[in-house]
Amino acid sequence: MEEDLRRLVEASRDSNADDEHDPEGQTIAYERSQLMALTDGLRTRLAELDAAGERVAAGTYGRCEVCGEPIPVERLEARPTARTCVTHAR
Numbered sequence: 001m002e003e004d005l006r007r008l009v010e011a012s013r014d015s016n017a018d019d020e021h022d023p024e025g026q027t028i029a030y031e032r033s034q035l036m037a038l039t040d041g042l043r044t045r046l047a048e049l050d051a052a053g054e055r056v057a058a059g060t061y062g063r064c065e066v067c068g069e070p071i072p073v074e075r076l077e078a079r080p081t082a083r084t085c086v087t088h089a090r
């Protein structure tokens with residue numbers, strides 16, 4: 001998945017070489033920035049999921065990192081990577 005995105009980003013970078021003469025240049029630049037934002041978002045999500053997995057392994061998953069109280073199931077269903085209870089959510 002990330003590999004595909006990287007290739008797309010690189011392909012668009014190549015075709016972007018002469019932006020100023022290319023009427024499509026703006027669109028490609030825009031699409032590239034959209035892709036970059038998407039990739040960043042995915043990377044963040046992956047990191048959150050990794051961290052959640054570590055908490056499952058450590059037996060601390062589903063507990064607030066601030067007060068140690070169990071995080072309500074409804075909150076975990078809505079946001080499985082939540083690290084805190086509603087009270088301590090940033």
Ligand SMILES: [Zn+2]
Nearest residue numbers: 064067085088
């Ligand atoms: Zn809490």
